[in-house]
Amino acid sequence: xxxxxxxxxxxxxxxxxxxxxxxxxxxxxxxxxxxxxxxxxxxxxxxxxxxxxxxxxxxxxxxxxxxxxxxxxxxxxxxxxxxxxxxxxxxxxxxxxxxxxxxxxxxxxxxxxxx
Amino acid sequence: xxxxxxxxxxxxxxxxxxxxxxxxxxxxxxxxxxxxxxxxxxxxxxxxxxxxxxxxxxxxxxxxxxxxxxxxxxxxxxxxxxxxxxxxxxxxxxxxxxxxxxxxxxxxxxxxxx
Numbered sequence: 001x002x003x004x005x006x007x008x009x010x011x012x013x014x015x016x017x018x019x020x021x022x023x024x025x026x027x028x029x030x031x032x033x034x035x036x037x038x039x040x041x042x043x044x045x046x047x048x049x050x051x052x053x054x055x056x057x058x059x060x061x062x063x064x065x066x067x068x069x070x071x072x073x074x075x076x077x078x079x080x081x082x083x084x085x086x087x088x089x090x091x092x093x094x095x096x097x098x099x100x101x102x103x104x105x106x107x108x109x110x111x112x113x114x115x
Numbered sequence: 116x117x118x119x120x121x122x123x124x125x126x127x128x129x130x131x132x133x134x135x136x137x138x139x140x141x142x143x144x145x146x147x148x149x150x151x152x153x154x155x156x157x158x159x160x161x162x163x164x165x166x167x168x169x170x171x172x173x174x175x176x177x178x179x180x181x182x183x184x185x186x187x188x189x190x191x192x193x194x195x196x197x198x199x200x201x202x203x204x205x206x207x208x209x210x211x212x213x214x215x216x217x218x219x220x221x222x223x224x225x226x227x228x229x
Contacts, residue, residue, distance in 0.1 A: 043225075101163075101165070105150075
């Protein structure tokens with residue numbers, strides 16, 4: 001079974017600084033997808049960024065980028081120029097090519113942004 | 116606005132009571148999912164429906180039943196609620212069951228069982 005581990009229960013960052021959230025996963029599949037979701041206090045699950053395992057290039061979305069290390073099974077999220085609105089719970093998630101769309105989530109990391 | 120609608124948003128139940136959580140999507144998605152979110156454990160899959168007419172167990176199905184009423188609706192039923200089922204429940208949909216397809220989540224139902 002696939003597992004996703006987020007080892008940082010909480011992280012904090014100063015506004016305008018950069019922060020990196022860690023995620024590791026375990027799988028025997030070669031075809032899979034990795035995601036970072038943001039969950040603000042409203043509870044809404046918001047997709048931040050997605051990485052396809054067969055793509056070597058790291059995904060980027062504006063201030064958000066990932067460091068995808070396939071051999072190490074690591075998928076970290078870097079938030080640059082942090083903003084107060086980035087404060088939220090962040091979840092790393094995995095969907096395998098053979099798991100028919102089912103997502104496996106990490107435990108989550110609470111990000112606090114200090115003004 | 117197109118999306119996934121969950122009702123109710125909040126619910127308090129007494130132990131042993133039953134209730135059904137409703138989920139509907141208007142995006143013509145084939146696949147639908149129910150997750151529960153507990154502190155320190157992320158979201159865990161309860162049941163899913165790959166397509167209309169099919170349902171399958173996920174990671175934590177005990178104590179729950181589901182119905183895929185039609186393509187739009189996927190309900191989650193608690194027959195005899197227990198305090199261990201206190202959680203936030205999310206419904207999600209996906210155009211098909213492939214990992215590359217985008218997921219859309221509902222806004223969640225906070226359920227408390229006393």
